[in-house]
Amino acid sequence: MSGSKILVDVNNLKKHFSKGKDLRGRDTSVLKAVDGVSFQIRRGETFGLVGESGSGKSTVGRCLLRLYDYTSGEVSFDGQPLGRLGEKQLKPFRRRIQSIFQDPYSSLNPSLNVLELISEPMKIHGVHQGDERKEAAAALLERVGLKREHLYRYPHEFSGGQRQRISIARALSVRPEFVVCDEPISALDVSVQAQVVNMLEDLQAEFGLTYLFIAHDLSMVRHISDRIGVMYGGRLVEVADSDELYDNPLHPYTRALLSSILETDPLKATERIHLDGFSVSRGEGEAAPLQEVSPGHFVAYDFKE
Amino acid sequence: MSERLLSVEDLQVSFSTRDGENQAVRGVSFHINAGETVGIVGESGSGKSVTAKAIMSLITPPGRITSGRIQFQGKELTGLSEKEWRKLRGNRIAMVFQDPMTSLNPVKKIGRQLTEVIRRHRGLNKADANKEAAEMLRQVGIRDPEQRLNQYPHEFSGGMRQRVMIAMALSCQPELLIADEPTTALDATIQAQILDLFKELKGKSDTAVALITHDLGVVAQVCTRVIVMYGGLVMEEGTVEDIFYRPQHPYTQGLLRSIPKRGGGSRERLIPIEGTPPDLLNPPPGCPFMERCPHAFERCSQRPPVTELSPGHRSMCWLAAGVQPVAPAVEGGVTQ
Numbered sequence: 001m002s003g004s005k006i007l008v009d010v011n012n013l014k015k016h017f018s019k020g021k022d023l024r025g026r027d028t029s030v031l032k033a034v035d036g037v038s039f040q041i042r043r044g045e046t047f048g049l050v051g052e053s054g055s056g057k058s059t060v061g062r063c064l065l066r067l068y069d070y071t072s073g074e075v076s077f078d079g080q081p082l083g084r085l086g087e088k089q090l091k092p093f094r095r096r097i098q099s100i101f102q103d104p105y106s107s108l109n110p111s112l113n114v115l116e117l118i119s120e121p122m123k124i125h126g127v128h129q130g131d132e133r134k135e136a137a138a139a140l141l142e143r144v145g146l147k148r149e150h151l152y153r154y155p156h157e158f159s160g161g162q163r164q165r166i167s168i169a170r171a172l173s174v175r176p177e178f179v180v181c182d183e184p185i186s187a188l189d190v191s192v193q194a195q196v197v198n199m200l201e202d203l204q205a206e207f208g209l210t211y212l213f214i215a216h217d218l219s220m221v222r223h224i225s226d227r228i229g230v231m232y233g234g235r236l237v238e239v240a241d242s243d244e245l246y247d248n249p250l251h252p253y254t255r256a257l258l259s260s261i262l263e264t265d266p267l268k269a270t271e272r273i274h275l276d277g278f279s280v281s282r283g284e285g286e287a288a289p290l291q292e293v294s295p296g297h298f299v300a301y302d303f304k305e
Numbered sequence: 306m307s308e309r310l311l312s313v314e315d316l317q318v319s320f321s322t323r324d325g326e327n328q329a330v331r332g333v334s335f336h337i338n339a340g341e342t343v344g345i346v347g348e349s350g351s352g353k354s355v356t357a358k359a360i361m362s363l364i365t366p367p368g369r370i371t372s373g374r375i376q377f378q379g380k381e382l383t384g385l386s387e388k389e390w391r392k393l394r395g396n397r398i399a400m401v402f403q404d405p406m407t408s409l410n411p412v413k414k415i416g417r418q419l420t421e422v423i424r425r426h427r428g429l430n431k432a433d434a435n436k437e438a439a440e441m442l443r444q445v446g447i448r449d450p451e452q453r454l455n456q457y458p459h460e461f462s463g464g465m466r467q468r469v470m471i472a473m474a475l476s477c478q479p480e481l482l483i484a485d486e487p488t489t490a491l492d493a494t495i496q497a498q499i500l501d502l503f504k505e506l507k508g509k510s511d512t513a514v515a516l517i518t519h520d521l522g523v524v525a526q527v528c529t530r531v532i533v534m535y536g537g538l539v540m541e542e543g544t545v546e547d548i549f550y551r552p553q554h555p556y557t558q559g560l561l562r563s564i565p566k567r568g569g570g571s572r573e574r575l576i577p578i579e580g581t582p583p584d585l586l587n588p589p590p591g592c593p594f595m596e597r598c599p600h601a602f603e604r605c606s607q608r609p610p611v612t613e614l615s616p617g618h619r620s621m622c623w624l625a626a627g628v629q630p631v632a633p634a635v636e637g638g639v640t641q
Contacts, residue, residue: 052492159581189348190519191597194563194577201574216493223565223575260497262522264564266545 004079007178007210008041008064013073015059033059035234036073038290041178046204046211048225048242050218050257056234057214061180064212065099066090077178095125098171102183104163108155114141114166115151121174140169144199161192165199172203182214197224218261222246227296230254239290240297250299310480310513311360312336316373318355318364325586329355329368331537334611337481342507342514344524344545347534350582353517356534357483360515361400362390378480396426399474401467403486408470409458416454419473426477441472444509445502464495471502475512485517496523503527521564525549530617533557536583536593539611543618553620556594592622602630 015034034056041047051057062068064075066082074081077093085093098121101107108117118137122128128136138148144165155163164184171179181200185193197220204211215221221228222242230238230245230253238251249255288302318330330352337343347353358364360375362382375382377398385393394400402408410418419438423429429437435454442450445468458466467487474482484503488496503514504527516528524531524545531548533541533556541554552558559578566573580597583589589596591606598605604623612625 052494161581189350189582190521191348191560191563191578192581194575195579198575198577218493219565223573256494260493262497262500262520262526264522264525264549264561266525266549 005042006040007043007078008212009074009076010040010060010064011038011074011076013037013060013063013075014071015056015063015068016071032234034063034070037231037234037236038073039229039236039239041210041212042226043177043210044204044208045226046213046224048221048228049212049214049231050216050221050228051231052216052257055231057231058182060231061099061182061212061214065097065180066093091125095121095127095174096176097178097180098174098176099180099182100164100167100171100184103187104160104167105155105187107167108163108170110155113152113154114146117155117166118170118173121170125174127174137169137173140173141166143203144169145195159192160188161196164188164196168196168199168203172207175207176209178210178212180212180214183216184213185220186215186217193220200224218257230257235288235300235302236290237302238297238299244294244297248297250293250297252303308339310337310339310378311515312374312376313356313360314374314376316356316359316375317371318352318359318368319371321367322586327585328588329537329585330359331588333373333534333537333539335532335539335542337513337515339480340511340513341530342503342516342528344528344531345515345517345534346519346521346524346531348519348582350536350585351534352537353534354485357400357485357515357517361394361398361483363400395422395474395479396477397479398481398483399477399479401470401474401482401484401487403489406463406466406490409466411458413457414454415456415458415461415469419454419469419476422473423476437476438472441476442469444475445469445472446498447472462495464491464498467491467495467499468502471499475506475510478510479512481513481515483515483517486519487516488523489518489520500527521549521560533560536588537585538593538621539619540594540622541618541620543614547615547618551618553614553618553625554594554622555598555600555624559597559599600624604628604630 013034014036017031017033037060049057049060059068063070070083074083076082077097082090082093115134115137118140119133122133122136138151141150142148146162146165155166158166185196188196200211201224203209213221213224225242227239228242228245229236230251232253238245238249238254245254246258249258288300290298290300292298313336314334316330316333320327320329333352333356345353345356359370362385364370370383416435416438419441420431420434423434423437438454439450442453447453447465447468461469488499491499500523506512516523518524528545530544531542532539533548533554535556541548541552541557548557549561552561562576563578565575578597583593583596591608595601595605609621609623610626611619611621613619614625
C-alpha cells in the first residue's frame with residue numbers, strides 16, 4: 001500500500017454506448033452516458049455522487065469496478081491505472097474493490113445459502129481455508145447484526161434490510177479497501193434505512209474503508225458523505241465538501257436539485273428553483289473543466305448566469 | 306367544508322397465499338372530508354396501498370375484503386356491482402398510480418386516451434372533448450397542449466406522463482382522487498414539480514386527495530391531515546402539525562427521528578428504529594410495533610384502543626390511553 005492520499009483517481013472518463021446496434025441498424029447514434037468526468041477519492045473518505053436517473057452516476061460506478069470497459073480516459077486505483085489491465089492482472093484489484101448494489105433481492109443468488117454467499121468471494125480470492133473461512137463468515141455475519149444460525153438459510157428467508165446486511169458481509173469478506181455503494185438503501189423501508197447507514201459508517205471506521213456512495217436521496221447523501229460530486233447529463237458539474245455544497249451551491253443544476261429536497265417540516269415550504277434558467281446540453285463539445293472557486297469547491301462554468 | 310366524503314370503518318382485507326392468510330389490512334378506520342388533502346403514510350407492507358385498492362374496489366382474488374364498511378357520500382361501496390362501479394370509478398373517484406410508464410396505452414395518442422375518458426363520463430362531443438382535453442393539459446402545466454395531444458406516450462418524459470395521468474384523473478372533476486405514490490418513480494426535481502401541482506390544485510378545485518406515500522417529506526409539503534399506517538393498522542392520525550410537532554405514537558416518533566435533518570450538520574449519527582416490520586402471515590395479536598418499540602411493556606401484547614388526544618388527533622397506543630407499565634419495561638423489546 002502506498003502512502004498517497006488519493007486512492008481513486010478518475011481522469012476525463014468517458015463511456016459511450018452505441019444505440020445503433022440494437023435498433024436493427026436503423027440509427028447509429030451514440031449515448032454519451034459519461035462524458036469527460038474527473039475527480040479523486042481520498043483514502044478513508046466517503047465520496048457521494050448524486051444526480052438524476054440518466055445522469056451517468058451509476059455508469060461511473062460501474063466503470064470504477066471495471067464492469068464496463070470505458071471509451072476513453074483513465075481510472076487509477078492506488079496509483080495503478082486499471083483501464084488496460086487484463087482479467088488476470090485485474091484480479092488483485094477485484095479483491096480490493098468491492099460493491100454493494102441497490103436491490104438486495106436480485107443481487108444475491110437465491111440458490112446459495114448465506115455461508116456460500118459470504119464464502120464465495122473468499123474462495124475466489126483465496127482468503128482463508130476450510131473451517132477458518134466458515135469461522136470468518138460467521139464472525140462477519142454477527143458483525144452485520146445477524147446470527148450465526150442464519151448461515152444455512154437462503155436469501156428468500158430474509159427481509160430486504162437483512163439481505164442488504166448479507167450483501168455487505170459478502171463484500172467485506174475479502175477485506176477490501178474501497179467499496180462502491182450504488183443506491184444501497186433506496187430499496188429499503190424508511191424505518192430500516194438508518195440502520196444500514198449507521199452500519200456502513202461503523203464498518204468504515206472499523207476497517208478503514210473508502211466509499212463511493214451513489215444515491216439520489218439528497219439528505220441521506222449529505223449525511224454520509226465527506227465530499228459530494230453532482231452529475232448532470234454525463235458530466236460532473238460541481239464538487240465540494242458536503243456542508244459547503246449544501247450551504248453554498250454554485251451551479252444552477254445543484255441549486256435546483258437542492259431546492260427539491262422536501263423539508264419534513266410542514267411550516268417550511270421550500271422555494272423551488274426550476275430548471276429553465278440555464279443550458280447544459282448532453283454531449284455537445286468538450287466538458288467544461290471544473291474550476292476551483294474556493295478551496296476544495298469546484299464548479300463547471302458551462303452555464304450562463 | 307367539513308362535509309364527510311368518504312368513511313372507512315373497520316376495513317379488513319386478506320390475501321390467501323400458499324403459506325396461509327396474509328392479513329394486509331386488519332381493521333382500519335378513517336374518513337376524508339370534501340376538498341381536503343390527506344396523506345396516508347406507511348412503509349411497504351403497512352397496508353396503505355391495499356386500503357386504497359379496497360376503496361376503489363380493485364381487490365381481486367386471492368385477495369378479498371373480509372369485513373368492514375366503506376361509505377362514499379353516505380352510500381355503501383362494498384358489495385356494489387361492477388356495473389354500478391363503472392359509473393363511480395374514474396368519474397367520481399379517480400386514481401393515479403405510481404408508474405406513469407405502464408398506466409398509459411403506448412399505441413394510442415395522448416389526446417385519444419384523454420378524450421375517451423372525457424366523452425364516456427361527461428357525454429361531450431368530439432370537438433368539445435378535444436378542447437376540454439387541451440385545457441386539462443394546460444392546467445397541469447403542459448405547454449403547447451394542442452400539439453401534445455397528437456403525440457404518443459413515449460414522446461413524453463416520466464414527469465410529463467404523470468402530469469397526463471393526473472389530468473386524466475381530474476378531467477371528470479371527481480370528488481375524490483386517490484394518488485398511490487404518484488412521485489416515487491420520478492427524479493427529485495420532477496417530484497417537486499408534481500407536488501407543486503398538487504398544492505396548486507388544492508386551491509383551485511374541490512377535489513379531495515388521498516395521497517399515499519412512504520415519504521414524510523411529501524406529506525409535510527402537501528397534506529393537511531395525515532394517517533400513519535403500520536402492520537395493517539392505523540397507528541396515529543392527526544393534522545400535519547399534530548404528526549410532525551406532537552407525535553404521540555412511538556412509531557411515528559421513531560420514523561421522524563430516523564430521517565436526517567436538513568438543517569443539522571452532516572455526520573450526525575442517525576437514530577434508527579431497530580428490528581424489522583411484522584410478518585403479516587402471523588401478525589402479533591397486540592400492537593404491531595411492540596417488537597421494535599422502546600417503550601413496550603406487557604400490556605402491548607393486547608391490541609391498544611384508539612385514544613383521541615385532542616380533536617382529530619388519535620393514536621393507537623396504550624401509553625396514549627393512559628396505561629403505564631406496572632413492571633419495568635420489557636427487556637429485549639429493542640434488539641441491537
